[in-house]
Amino acid sequence: MNQLLDVLSIVLYSVATIFFVLRFSNKANTRKPAFLFVGLALVTHGIDLLVVTFEQHRFPALNFVQAFCSLMFVTIFFMLVLRRKLMEASAAFVLPLAVLSIVLQLIYPAPATRMEPVLKAGWIYIHIPLMILSVACLTISFITAIMYLLQERQLKLKRPSFWDRLPSLETSEQLSYKSLWIGFFLLTLGMVTGMIWSKYLRGHYWSWDYKEIWSLVTWALYAVLLNGRMLSAWRGRKAAYLAIVGFVLILFTFAGVSLVFKVYHSF
Numbered sequence: 001m002n003q004l005l006d007v008l009s010i011v012l013y014s015v016a017t018i019f020f021v022l023r024f025s026n027k028a029n030t031r032k033p034a035f036l037f038v039g040l041a042l043v044t045h046g047i048d049l050l051v052v053t054f055e056q057h058r059f060p061a062l063n064f065v066q067a068f069c070s071l072m073f074v075t076i077f078f079m080l081v082l083r084r085k086l087m088e089a090s091a092a093f094v095l096p097l098a099v100l101s102i103v104l105q106l107i108y109p110a111p112a113t114r115m116e117p118v119l120k121a122g123w124i125y126i127h128i129p130l131m132i133l134s135v136a137c138l139t140i141s142f143i144t145a146i147m148y149l150l151q152e153r154q155l156k157l158k159r160p161s162f163w164d165r166l167p168s169l170e171t172s173e174q175l176s177y178k179s180l181w182i183g184f185f186l187l188t189l190g191m192v193t194g195m196i197w198s199k200y201l202r203g204h205y206w207s208w209d210y211k212e213i214w215s216l217v218t219w220a221l222y223a224v225l226l227n228g229r230m231l232s233a234w235r236g237r238k239a240a241y242l243a244i245v246g247f248v249l250i251l252f253t254f255a256g257v258s259l260v261f262k263v264y265h266s267f
Helices: 002-024 031-056 064-082 084-107 124-157 169-202 210-230 236-260
Strands: none
Touching (some): 064 236, 084 124, 124 169
């Protein structure tokens, strides 16, 4: 059943991507079918994740591929909830990533029975979802920061372009700030629950594991960025650049640390 849902999600996301590309390039009025297919894809993708959750009694994040797949689902869902124009402007980039995550899940399925010891504690149902939700929000902050820089450059050039279909500078900055705040709050909760989980599982709150160290570095950068924005000192281009740097760090923490260093986390 999971494979059938995976294939169906891939088809629906792919069709939605085509419609969004046509919409963004202004070649056809495909807005309604684009949102229809991305909605159907989300429903199918969500059912797929729920099936894994209930069948295997765990959150669908046993390895990096599953976590990536869950992350793309949450990111696309948040983008639809926040603002539809954001979805229209970034669908050509985001939806193919969703397709890639599901394809990787088909190629590298997570084992149904084996589970890393670190994933056996009950805190898995709190810590991992919080971390994935935080990365999804910070991904949106990154995307809107990129849009801000593109829109600002286009306005300076004073030349008509398809970039005009991006959200306005004010909208991009507001969305970036809002998603940054939510992402930072969830990241903080995720780290706190991770410390509680570590205490429950290993007897101490902090292990100085590379994953933990880089999570702390990333958290500190976002804390500095938010403090700067609250003081109205860092806005516009400077805030956008820092949001991008923060996302690079969160991406490295989420996916790269386990490839470079030996950590006790499963990914």
